[in-house]
Amino acid sequence: xxxxxxxxxxxxxxxxxxxxxxxxxxxxxxxxxxxxxxxxxxxxxxxxxxxxxxxxxxxxxxxxxxxxxxxxxxxxxxxxxxxxxxxxxxxxxxxxxxxxxxxxxxxxxxxxxxxxxxxxxxxxxxxxxxxxxxxxxxxxxxxxxxxxxxxxxxxxxxxxxxxxxxxxxxxxxxxxxxxxxxxxxxxxxxxxxxxxxxxxxxxxxxxxxxxxxxxxxxxxxxxxxxxxxxxxxxxxxxxxxxxxxxxxxxxxxxxxxxxxxxxxxxxxxxxxxxxxxxxxxxxxxxxxxxxxxxxxxxxxxxxxxxxxxxxxxxxxxxxxxxxxxxxxxxxxxxxxxxxxxxxxxxxxxxxxxxxxxxxxxxxxxxxxxxxxxxxxxxxxxxxxxxxxxxxxxxxxxxxxxxxxxxxxxxxxxxxxxxxxxxxxxxxxxxxxxxxxxxxxxxxxxxxxxxxxxxxxxxxxxxxxxxxxxxxxxxxxxxxxxxxxxxxxxxxxxxxxxxxxxxxxxxxxxxxxxxxxxxxx
Numbered sequence: 001x002x003x004x005x006x007x008x009x010x011x012x013x014x015x016x017x018x019x020x021x022x023x024x025x026x027x028x029x030x031x032x033x034x035x036x037x038x039x040x041x042x043x044x045x046x047x048x049x050x051x052x053x054x055x056x057x058x059x060x061x062x063x064x065x066x067x068x069x070x071x072x073x074x075x076x077x078x079x080x081x082x083x084x085x086x087x088x089x090x091x092x093x094x095x096x097x098x099x100x101x102x103x104x105x106x107x108x109x110x111x112x113x114x115x116x117x118x119x120x121x122x123x124x125x126x127x128x129x130x131x132x133x134x135x136x137x138x139x140x141x142x143x144x145x146x147x148x149x150x151x152x153x154x155x156x157x158x159x160x161x162x163x164x165x166x167x168x169x170x171x172x173x174x175x176x177x178x179x180x181x182x183x184x185x186x187x188x189x190x191x192x193x194x195x196x197x198x199x200x201x202x203x204x205x206x207x208x209x210x211x212x213x214x215x216x217x218x219x220x221x222x223x224x225x226x227x228x229x230x231x232x233x234x235x236x237x238x239x240x241x242x243x244x245x246x247x248x249x250x251x252x253x254x255x256x257x258x259x260x261x262x263x264x265x266x267x268x269x270x271x272x273x274x275x276x277x278x279x280x281x282x283x284x285x286x287x288x289x290x291x292x293x294x295x296x297x298x299x300x301x302x303x304x305x306x307x308x309x310x311x312x313x314x315x316x317x318x319x320x321x322x323x324x325x326x327x328x329x330x331x332x333x334x335x336x337x338x339x340x341x342x343x344x345x346x347x348x349x350x351x352x353x354x355x356x357x358x359x360x361x362x363x364x365x366x367x368x369x370x371x372x373x374x375x376x377x378x379x380x381x382x383x384x385x386x387x388x389x390x391x392x393x394x395x396x397x398x399x400x401x402x403x404x405x406x407x408x409x410x411x412x413x414x415x416x417x418x419x420x421x422x423x424x425x426x427x428x429x430x431x432x433x434x435x436x437x438x439x440x441x442x443x444x445x446x447x448x449x450x451x452x453x454x455x456x457x458x459x460x461x462x463x464x465x466x467x468x469x470x471x472x473x474x475x476x477x478x479x480x481x482x483x484x485x486x487x488x489x490x491x492x493x494x495x496x497x498x499x500x501x502x503x504x505x506x507x508x509x510x511x512x513x514x515x516x517x518x519x520x
Contacts, residue, residue, distance in 0.1 A: 009036070009037055009329045013326070027233070062227055062288060068165070068226075071165055103161055108143065108152075110156050112510035114481060116511055128221040139436070159224070160225070173224055196222070227290065286301050296319040297310075340382065345361075351371075367386040373484045426501055427442055429519075432517055486510050
């Protein structure tokens with residue numbers, strides 16, 4: 001194992017507030033089972049001058065997923081014991097139902113229910129009560145792919161797991177988490193706090209940046225299973241110490257959570273039981289991030305080095321980059337190899353199988369890939385391909401080959417010719433989705449185009465809509481109930497033999513290939 005570089009780690013901790021600008025944050029490091037660094041800076045509420053401390057509880061958001069899965073394993077042993085209850089949550093589903101294990105591994109194929117709230121007319125500041133979630137999940141009729149075939153991130157998987165635990169045990173999730181996980185791990189102040197309108201300790205999450213300023217984020221969602229836990233830095237470091245203390249127990253919860261898993265075709269998977277299994281600069285680690293509007297967090301555990309890092313912010317920034325910065329410092333890792341300058345990497349492509357546009361943009365740092373909810377970075381190697389975290393890109397004259405190892409997915413996207421502008425009048429009108437039982441209306445306004453979604457939660461805000469290529473549009477969605485927002489929605493226009501618009505499909509990485517037919 002590598003010796004801890006204490007001086008470098010201290011310098012990196014000092015730099016965090018200056019590199020990741022915002023109201024406040026906390027960070028800590030565990031090495032060889034002991035807390036070796038803990039730091040808090042800034043304010044948890046700038047208006048009331050409440051300082052951020054290592055005892056301030058912050059929403060850990062999707063980091064909660066591993067705790068949901070740990071509790072499931074603790075209470076039921078084999079998740080298959082609950083498989084016969086999945087139909088209760090997906091009564092209309094026409095594809096093969098996912099198993100509980102496939103829910104745990106994000107291999108269900110279910111579209112993400114937080115992304116679908118956009119298409120169901122929700123405003124970003126809407127109140128989303130507990131009873132709203134299950135009807136939306138239950139309305140699903142089809143999924144992205146056959147269960148077990150690929151990976152797609154779906155919060156609904158873990159919302160179902162949370163409900164399954166409560167129904168299967170006859171107890172509330174909060175009490176079980178406290179009794180079976182928090183207390184044994186020494187997480188003395190961690191709680192299930194599912195109502196984001198009432199965060200513990202009065203902490204405020206902020207939107208914005210130094211250019212526009214920081215404003216309090218308005219969150220009104222209720223979530224558990226997929227998220228909902230609030231914990232202080234000291235709680236999270238206690239969890240990391242507990243992981244280290246049980247490292248040699250093959251039946252220990254974290255070892256069970258991080259065991260190797262596979263897809264239905266036998267290919268190795270890199271996501272299991274609410275944990276991402278990944279590699280950073282040759283180091284195998286398990287970890288997960290979390291985000292709510294105004295909050296961001298990341299924890300990673302490098303088992304071979306007995307090293308864990310936790311970073312949490314009360315503003316929107318890359319907690320993953322902050323965590324890896326601390327790993328670099330703690331282990332004395334040098335600078336990454338210089339990347340080759342990208343040449344001719346700007347392009348617009350269409351992934352017809354997923355119904356999604358792919359954009360590649362070259363800059364001084366390499367290639368920026370726009371495909372998922374947020375942009376991903378890749379660097380160009382000597383073989384001419386661009387490599388990012390768990391994906392690669394190879395470019396031809398007419399096609400882009402994208403390997404997404406963590407999703408067990410190979411994408412061949414064809415080049416499309418961009419347009420500067422297109423007339424929205426031919427596509428203006430009202431559309432109906434049988435899948436969602438919801439409407440989409442497109443309106444042309446003197447050369448500009450807008451879309452509005454109408455469904456279970458009312459009529460949403462007008463969304464900007466832009467032409468990318470012939471009969472290919474994008475609807476931008478930078479704010480939503482959940483964070484990160486779904487990102488760009490690809491809109492593919494369908495026409496009949498005479499050229500008349502008959503319908504379209506709408507999709508983003510979290511919720512793909514949703515068909516609409518024109519009704520007006």
